[in-house]
Amino acid sequence: MAFLSQLFGSKTSDRKSKSNDTIEAIINDIENKPFGVSESNVLFAGLNELGGYFFFQTVIVGDLNVKCKNGAQLYFAGDDFKLKLEADMPEFESENSDIKGRNVTKIDFQIEESEVKKLENATLRSIQLKVKKHDILFSKYVVIESSDEEE
Structure with missing residues (x-):
């Protein structure tokens, strides 16, 4: 039995301690700047326009594994700012x-042109993704600038 637990892991604390390494690995493996991070997923996102319609395109990389037929919601919360996208x-x-x-999960969300400016100017505190039974809370990813003297 100990052999099986070594193969598959049996302690949730082991999984949680590895998740920080996974987040770091995801960020290091992907050249785009993350939009948000959760305990075990990284959110990459950006705005796009196609034929006058605006989309907030997301790619979630991490342990989220879902097959959905009922859509998802993305919630933004910030200083005097709240927005829900379908x-x-x-x-x-x-x-x-x-x-x-x-896993890699790509989800596009509809966004109105008036909401685009509000989102771009907002100071975000959190981003929440609700899909099926998953409720993932992302915090806004902030890059700490360091001075590289090698360049």
């Missing part, structure tokens, strides 16, 4: 990545 398509599915235990 998924553009109700059906989407996570894909396995080349790295074991890591």
Whole structure:
């Protein structure tokens, strides 16, 4: 039995301690700047326009693994700012990545042009994704600038 627990892991504390390494690894492996981070997922996002319609495109990389037919909601909370976005398509599915235990989930959200400016100017405290039984709270990712004298 000890052999099986070594193979598959049996302690949740082990998994949580590894999640910080996973978040760091995800951030280091992907060249784009993260928009938000949670305990075991990294949110990459950006605004896009197609034919006069605006979309908030997201890619969640981490342990989120979902097959959805009912859409998702994305909530933004900030200083005097709240916004709820609905998924553009109700059906989407996570894909396995080349790295074991890591999934990639792409979800586009509809956003009105008037909300785009508000979102760009907002000071965000949190981003929350609700999809099926998953409720993931992301904190805004902040890059700490360091002075590199090598350049």
